Amino acid sequence: MRINKQSKNKARCTRREFLATTAVAASAVAPNASAERSDRDSSADENGTLERVSEHLFVYHGAVNIGIIRDDDRVMLIDCGDTGVRRVLREMGISKVARVLITHCHRDQVCAVGAVAPHAQVGVPAGERQLLAKPADYWADDKNLYRVYKTFRPDHLTPIEPIRVDETLADGDQRSFGSARLRVLDTPGHTDGSVSYQVNVDGKCVVFCGDTICGDGKLWDIYSLQRGFQRGKRRIGGYHGFMGDQWRLRDSLKHLGEAHADMLVPAHGAIVRQPAAAIARLAQRLKTGYENYVSISALRHYFPELFTEFAGRPGQMPIRPGIRPPTCLRHFGTTWMLVARSGAALVMDVGSPAIVKQLKQLLVKKEIKRIDALWVTHYHFDHTDGIPEFQKEFDCTCIADRRLAPVLTDPARWRLPCLAPAPIRVDRKTEDGESWTWEEFKLTAFFFPGQTMYHDALLVESGKLRMLFVGDSHTMAGIDDYCAYNRNLLGRGVGFQYCLTLIEKLQPTHMFNCHVADAFTFTTDEIHFMRKTLDQRERLFGQLVPWEHANYGLDPSWVRAAPYLQRSPAGKTAEFNVVITNHANHARPSAVRAVPPVAWAGATGKWVEATARAREECRLPVSVIVPPNTRPGRYVVAIDVRHGNRSLPQFSEAIVDVTAD
Numbered sequence: 001m002r003i004n005k006q007s008k009n010k011a012r013c014t015r016r017e018f019l020a021t022t023a024v025a026a027s028a029v030a031p032n033a034s035a036e037r038s039d040r041d042s043s044a045d046e047n048g049t050l051e052r053v054s055e056h057l058f059v060y061h062g063a064v065n066i067g068i069i070r071d072d073d074r075v076m077l078i079d080c081g082d083t084g085v086r087r088v089l090r091e092m093g094i095s096k097v098a099r100v101l102i103t104h105c106h107r108d109q110v111c112a113v114g115a116v117a118p119h120a121q122v123g124v125p126a127g128e129r130q131l132l133a134k135p136a137d138y139w140a141d142d143k144n145l146y147r148v149y150k151t152f153r154p155d156h157l158t159p160i161e162p163i164r165v166d167e168t169l170a171d172g173d174q175r176s177f178g179s180a181r182l183r184v185l186d187t188p189g190h191t192d193g194s195v196s197y198q199v200n201v202d203g204k205c206v207v208f209c210g211d212t213i214c215g216d217g218k219l220w221d222i223y224s225l226q227r228g229f230q231r232g233k234r235r236i237g238g239y240h241g242f243m244g245d246q247w248r249l250r251d252s253l254k255h256l257g258e259a260h261a262d263m264l265v266p267a268h269g270a271i272v273r274q275p276a277a278a279i280a281r282l283a284q285r286l287k288t289g290y291e292n293y294v295s296i297s298a299l300r301h302y303f304p305e306l307f308t309e310f311a312g313r314p315g316q317m318p319i320r321p322g323i324r325p326p327t328c329l330r331h332f333g334t335t336w337m338l339v340a341r342s343g344a345a346l347v348m349d350v351g352s353p354a355i356v357k358q359l360k361q362l363l364v365k366k367e368i369k370r371i372d373a374l375w376v377t378h379y380h381f382d383h384t385d386g387i388p389e390f391q392k393e394f395d396c397t398c399i400a401d402r403r404l405a406p407v408l409t410d411p412a413r414w415r416l417p418c419l420a421p422a423p424i425r426v427d428r429k430t431e432d433g434e435s436w437t438w439e440e441f442k443l444t445a446f447f448f449p450g451q452t453m454y455h456d457a458l459l460v461e462s463g464k465l466r467m468l469f470v471g472d473s474h475t476m477a478g479i480d481d482y483c484a485y486n487r488n489l490l491g492r493g494v495g496f497q498y499c500l501t502l503i504e505k506l507q508p509t510h511m512f513n514c515h516v517a518d519a520f521t522f523t524t525d526e527i528h529f530m531r532k533t534l535d536q537r538e539r540l541f542g543q544l545v546p547w548e549h550a551n552y553g554l555d556p557s558w559v560r561a562a563p564y565l566q567r568s569p570a571g572k573t574a575e576f577n578v579v580i581t582n583h584a585n586h587a588r589p590s591a592v593r594a595v596p597p598v599a600w601a602g603a604t605g606k607w608v609e610a611t612a613r614a615r616e617e618c619r620l621p622v623s624v625i626v627p628p629n630t631r632p633g634r635y636v637v638a639i640d641v642r643h644g645n646r647s648l649p650q651f652s653e654a655i656v657d658v659t660a661d
Contacts (some may be wrong), residue, residue, distance in 0.1 A: 045647040048084040050092075051271070053263070054202035056179055058092075060085045063647040064108055064267050067208045069199065071178025074098045077120075078197055078208040079267060081649055083112045099123065099177065101169070103210030104194040105131040106157040109267060111638070111650045113163045114598075123175075126168035127193025131158055133165040139636050139655075145565070146411070146421045147381055150237040152226045152485065153192050156415065156556070156653065160636045161598050169195060187212045187256060189249025190224050196252075198259050207261040207275075212252055215269035217281030218546045221553040223484035225249065234305040239417060242482045243293065246286045253279045269546055282544075289540045291315070296478030296530050301516075317529055320476035322518025323510060326465060332358055334383050334514040336469060338460060340439035343369030348458070348469055349377055349514055350386035356393055372438065376400040376426070377471030378455040379407045380418040383514060387424050401447050401456035402429040413563035416452070417485045430456070448473060450499045452486035457499075459506060467519075468508035473499060475513050476520045478530055489551050489583075490538040491615075497534055500527050548644070551583035558583060559592075559641050561654035562619075570630040574656045577619040578639055582612035588644045594624045595638035595650060602627065604640070612643070624656075632660045 048062030058068040066085050067078030074096040075089065089097070097117035102110055105128040113122065124132050131138060131154050138144055138158045169175075171186030180201035187196045189212060196209040214220040228237040229244040238244070256264065257279045264272035272278045294300065295316045300307050310316060330337040334351040337359075345368040350356065362368045371394045377383060391398065400408060407414050408424040430445035437443070441462045448457035450473025460467040472480050479496050481488040489495040503511070504527050510519035522530075538550050545553030552558060558581045568574045578592040590612045594605035605622065612618035624637055634657050638650040 045082050045084045047647075048082060048088070050088045053206060053271075054204050056201050057199065057204065057206060059265055059271065060088055063649045065208075065265055065269075065271075067197070067199070067206075067265060068092075069177050069180045069201065070094070071098075071180075076101065076177045076180075077117060078199075078265075079103055079109045079210070080113045080116050081108045081111050081267075082647075083115045085112070086116055089116075101182075101197055102128075102132065103196060103208060103267060104128065104191045105154065105159065106191065106211070107159040107638070107650045108157065108648065109210070110159055110163055111161075114161065121166040122164055123167045123169050124163075124165050125193040125195045126170040127188075128191065129165050129168050132163055135159040135162055139634060142421070145415065145655075146419055148417045148419070148485075149239045149381075151228065152238045152241075152417070155224070160638050160650065160653065171195070185209075185255055185259060187252035189245050189252045190220070192227075194252070196256060198261065204263075205259065205261045206263050206265060207256060207259050208265045209256055210267045212249070212256065212266070213264060213272065213278060213282055214266050214546050215278075216272060216274075217278045217285060218269070219282065219286075219544055219553065220266075220268045221545060221556075222541060222550075223554060223556040226484050229306075231306045232308075234303060236299075236303055236306065240299060240303070240482045242297075242484060243286075243290050246290055250283050250286060253283050285540070285544045289537070289544055292533060292537050292540055296533050297482065298475040298477045298480040299482055301475045301477035315533075317478055317526060317533075320520045320522065320526070322476060322516075322520055325510065325512070325517075325519050326467070328462070329467075329512075330362075331517050336512055336514065337368075338441065339368055340441065342439055344439055345369075345371045346373045346375065346438060347371055347390075348375045349383040349471075350374065350390045351382045351384070351514075352386045353389045355386045356389045359390075360393065371396050374398045375458055375469075376404065376408060376424070377457070377469065377514060378404060378452050379411070379416065379420075380452070380472070381420040382418070383471070384408070384420055384424060385422075388422050391425055397427045398425055399428045399430060399445070400426050401445060402431060403447060404454045404456055405429045407454045410563070412565040415557070415560065415564045416454070416487075417483055446502060448499055448502070449489070449494065450474065450496055451480045451483075451488070453489070453495075454487075457502070459508065464509065466506065466508045467510045467512065468503070468506060469512045469514075470499075471514055473513075474503075474511060474520075474522075475516055476518075480513075484554055485556055487555050487557055489555060490534060490541065491549075491551065492535075494615075495534075497531060500531050500534075503527060548584040551581075555581065555583065557581075559639070559643075559648075559652040561637075561639065561652060563654070565655040565657065567657045567659050568626050569659050569661055570626050570632075571628040573623050573625050574637070574654075575621065575623040576654050578608075578622055578641075578652065580612050580618045580620065580641070580643065582614060582616060582618060582643075584614060584644070586614050588612045588614075589642075590618055590620070590644075591642040592620050592622060593640050594622045594654075595640055596624050597635045597637065599635065600624075600627050600630065607642070622654075626656060626658055630658050632658050634658075 045062035060066040062082035064081040069076040076099040173184040183198040185196040225245045227244040336348045338346040405426040432447040435444040444459040541550035591609040596602040639652040641648040641651040
């Protein structure tokens with residue numbers, strides 16, 4: 001996904017040629033070029049304040065905290081995500097920003113470097129140089145947009161504009177600036193390459209620790225910990241790695257503690273004046289929260305070797321035994337197939353073209369006579385990759401919940417994990433609770449926001465059978481909520497609480513997961529145990545993050561662009577909505593504005609304001625003009641956000657693929 005300079009030439013070329021030409025254009029953008037455009041102060045927090053720590057050390061509190069180390073009329077900055085710091089530097093009589101050190105690669109930490117310090121020497125974590133110096137490489141690669149499964153690092157907060165990198169810094173490196181002495185501490189967890197900077201000056205030891213900690217024993221968010229991990233000889237990938245980087249983060253907290261700092265300055269939140277107590281509190285909260293998570297996690301069923309240390313602990317829900325499925329069902333891959341007495345079949349999910357071949361063989365062998373319909377449980381590619389081929393081979397109705405259908409029919413409009421780029425035709429969009437009859441079965445469709453928010457379930461009734469097909473949302477061990485990017489929300493009436501209430505109401509005789517050959521059920525006591533555990537999790541994770549509700553820290557898409565990706569010719573207006581999910585229990589004033597790419601040389605857009613109602617989505621319309629003569633390629637539009645009393649620079653983004661005509 002390229003970020004390109006303008007060109008006076010409009011060329012027609014293939015997508016491969018687009019990427020080749022725009023790669024050159026992206027690399028030609030001058031580092032920190034946004035400094036030349038004062039109308040692009042997209043990251044300014046008008047309410048930013050300056051706090052003096054000592055004679056030569058200050059902290060600017062704005063959208064992010066920025067460290068200021070003073071040496072006469074010049075300064076070194078630690079992180080630079082808020083152009084509002086320029087005002088206080090002028091008031092301090094500073095004539096030069098000589099150096100900038102970056103703690104980690106998220107763009108809210110670096111998006112003001114070009115405007116504030118265009119000529120400064122910039123030092124960055126060694127492991128994140130490429131993401132900061134050449135972010136266009138990340139955005140150009142479709143594997144970071146579609147089929148995201150193995151890794152969630154880097155993530156969508158990767159910078160959009162490049163910054164010049166003069167040096168890389170690693171654990172133990174030492175630097176001096178004026179009377180200050182600095183040492184680099186390796187503190188991964190929030191990102192793979194995060195570092196902290198220990199500053200000794202004026203008899204004080206202060207550590208600038210990025211997002212390793214936030215305030216008194218909290219984390220800025222939980223979803224950034226999504227990462228694959230290894231326990232013993234077993235390793236799993238990023239998709240299954242909910243809180244998977246908490247072990248490295250806890251090691252990083254220990255490393256911070258060994259600095260014996262007088263105070264910690266996080267990227268977000270108040271200065272931590274009792275570091276040892278705050279570090280211990282965060283470490284304990286991580287441990288307690290993860291124990292709660294494991295106690296009802298389906299991962300114990302799929303990967304028991306990873307969780308042997310939790311086996312037998314109090315509070316772990318026993319794993320249910322399997323039940324043999326009724327004879328009217330067939331299972332292969334991630335497909336369940338319901339076969340009527342007439343030989344007609346209803347297929348649920350088609351995870352690969354190989355499934356289509358199996359279905360054709362069953363027809364040839366007359367084990368089934370025809371295929372009448374396809375039911376889709378959710379959008380993940382291991383459930384949908386065979387559907388385009390299926391729809392070519394079989395002329396039957398495709399059915400999905402109305403909230404899932406838009407993801408299937410137009411995946412480019414969404415940024416979600418395990419999303420395949422091929423559109424899927426949906427012929428029938430069901431409402432929650434809608435029933436119909438097929439052969440000898442009564443079918444009822446349900447909205448089922450379990451493993452992902454965009455998910456459904458199907459109840460199939462015949463005689464005494466009440467078979468509930470729940471996609472990937474439950475197994476014998478509990479709930480399948482191992483990827484925060486699926487948007488697994490906490491709270492009564494949402495997410496798995498919603499699903500468990502429905503299961504309790506329906507009382508199915510059998511439940512079916514697409515990956516598991518056996519059926520299963522939950523007892524009333526087990527349902528109550530899971531609900532109680534989720535209530536506790538809402539409270540525990542609420543204590544872990546500094547937001548008004550735990551869901552802000554669990555939901556990376558609480559601010560999202562719709563559509564996420566669109567195509568537009570040069571000279572046209574790209575329009576999209578910024579969708580804000582207000583996870584708070586009361587209304588919140590919200591505002592957004594677009595920050596066009598530097599290559600478009602346009603001013604930051606005007607703020608669009610609205611009041612987001614409690615626990616509801618709010619849509620704010622935003623548009624940007626694609627300048628005439630813009631070269632074909634991929635461009636990223638950043639989105640500034642205000643929500644409640646928070647200013648969130650470049651907190652989200654939308655993508656525009658500029659076409660040649």
